[in-house]
Amino acid sequence: MGELERSETGAAEVGVLDVVAYGIVVLQLALAGAKLRRLGDQVRSAYSYVEGCSASVDRLADQMAALEVDPDTVAEHREAAAVMRRALAEAERMAAVAEDLALGFANASATHEAEYGPVAEAARAMPVPMAHSAFYGNR
Known part of the structure; x- marks a missing residue:
């Protein structure tokens, strides 16, 4: 009888672990x-x-051009601004990808909850200890 009690307790713990997982x-x-x-x-x-x-x-580049600063210096400033704008475009793409991934994770969470939430709730509400998950997998 002691072996049966240990087995039932272990099964109940595994069932609770499944719900917690x-x-x-x-x-x-x-x-x-x-x-x-x-x-x-x-x-x-x-x-x-x-x-x-x-x-x-x-x-600044416009001001330098108006003050007749040498064209190479003005061009360097314009190129620096252009590099910054290219970085902005990459940052926007990265932010959009992060938002798409966030939406995917939110959808995965909602789907998982919709599919398994009722099962987890039923397992929590069971009046008897839950069997090992392998038992339910064979049904």
Whole structure:
């Protein structure tokens, strides 16, 4: 009889671990999505600063040209502003990819919750210890 009790306790612990694992997966997916959204926001914030810098460098180049500074110096400033704008385009692409990934993680979390949430809730509400997950997999 002692062996049977140990077996039932082990099965119940495994069942509880399965339910906990479900919750952890849903939480991890949601957290990953939130982190990716924040990353997109941070990238956009950084490129807003660079956008202001490129406009400022363009204005400096215009001022230098008006003051008849040598053309090579003016051209270097215009090239620097152009490099900044290219970096902005790359940053925008990166932010868009991060947002797409965030949406994918949010969808994965919602799908996982929709598919397995009722099962996890039923397992939590069971009046008897849950069997080992392999038992349910064979049904």
